[in-house]
Structures are given as structure tokens and as C-alpha cells.
Amino acid sequence: MSQTAKLLYTARTHTAGGRQDGMSRSSDGRLDVRLSPPGVVGIGTNPEQLFAAGWSACFEGAMELAARKKKIVLPRKCAIDAEIDLVLDEDAYSLRARLNVSLPGLDREIARGLIDEAHQTCPYSKAVRGNIDVTVALI
Numbered sequence: 001m002s003q004t005a006k007l008l009y010t011a012r013t014h015t016a017g018g019r020q021d022g023m024s025r026s027s028d029g030r031l032d033v034r035l036s037p038p039g040v041v042g043i044g045t046n047p048e049q050l051f052a053a054g055w056s057a058c059f060e061g062a063m064e065l066a067a068r069k070k071k072i073v074l075p076r077k078c079a080i081d082a083e084i085d086l087v088l089d090e091d092a093y094s095l096r097a098r099l100n101v102s103l104p105g106l107d108r109e110i111a112r113g114l115i116d117e118a119h120q121t122c123p124y125s126k127a128v129r130g131n132i133d134v135t136v137a138l139i
Contacts, residue, residue: 019046038086048095052082055124059099062118062125072114075105081139096133103138111138 012027015035021044022035036044060080067074078101085096103111119125119136128134 048084048086051095052084052097055084055097055122056080056082056099058124059101059118059122062122063101063103063114065121066114066117070114072106072110074114075103077104078102094132095128097128097135099134099136100139101136108138 013024013031014027015024016022017035019035019037023033024035025032033050034044036042036046038046038048059082060078063078064074080102081100083098083100087094087096101111101115103114106114115136115138125134125136
């Protein structure tokens, strides 16, 4: 990080119990979730769902910034369906991701440009780049 970098925010959570009947709470109390393994019946969410929600929200914000720079108004019904796969391959776990972006009414070439720019600037996209298989599609 450069000397001119400015810290904007630090998220703080406390998690206990992990995937098996765990819980996670944010320091400000706004997040308070029970955790459970993916694919099982019961209450609670899982880390993959939380990651999908966070990434898709951040990605939409990055698209908004890209659109504003180009003086483009994003469609009101803009949406992102994020899919995060938990994969087991030869006793090693990894993730795989798909972001399916809907920008109804926007020219496909313009929409693709906004998506590509967002994928370059979104902090979540930067964090996983080169680490997991990611597909970003305009639907």
C-alpha cells in the first residue's frame, strides 16, 4: 500500500463455532448471523453465501462508479446474481465464482464495458484475481 493510501473503513467481526452451528457478529451489531454448513437443512447461512452477497454488492458499486465517470445512468433494475462454488479436488478445498450481471435496457457494448471496468476496480475482484476461477457474464 502506498504512503498516500487512506484507510476508509475496517469491518470487524467475531466468529465462533465456524461452519458447524457457529455464529458471527459485527462489532457494531448490524450483522448477527448463525452459521451452518452449505447444503444442509437448518438455520444459518454459510461463508460462501456471505461472500457472494458482499462481492455482488461491491461489484454493483464499482459499476455505478464506472457509469458515473462515463455519464451513464445505470438501469434501476440492475442486478447481479453471484454464485460461489465450494469445490473439493483431491482433498483440497477451493472456490469458483460466477457473477451474472443484468443491465436491462442498456446497450450490450456499453454494458460490457461497465462490467469489465468494474471487474478491474472492484476490491473483491482484485482480491480473488489469479486465485480462483471467475466468470463475469452479461445476461
